[in-house]
Amino acid sequence: MNDITTVMNDVISADVSWTNNHFFVFTEKLKSKGLEISFWENEENWASIIRKDTTMGYIWRKYPLVFIVGGYEHLINECRRDDKYPWVIKTDSLSHKEFMLDYHELKDRIDFGIDQNSFSAEDLWFFTNRN
Secondary structure, eight states, rough: OOOOOOHHHHHHHHSOOOOOOOHHHHHHHHTTTOOEOOOOTTSSSSSEEEEEEEEEEEEETTTTTTEEEOOOOHHHHHHSOSSSSEEEESSSSSTTTTTEOOHHTTTTOOOOOOTTTSHHHHHHHHHHOOO
């Protein structure tokens, strides 16, 4: 299991205007690399990164975080701003339960409802995608 507690703390604590502008700038950069972005503004908190009809990753609108399937992280890194935003978490599969976190550290900062000891990027997307 990959413990992402520290990353989630950093992402949630980031003092960056991600939701105001950088999220959209970042998704436009991804489009320029030949990726499709599926995002329903005012309905979703995550955008899906798609290549050839296959979802390859998720970008969190609320916080500067990307989950990306290995082999595509170079495209994300090419599109990142000059600083560290967004954080990138590589995964073998968006549906593989390979992540865990200490919810007690995050309980006052994130509404969570999944098994903190074993979840996938897809699980996190599902449980935090309500707008």
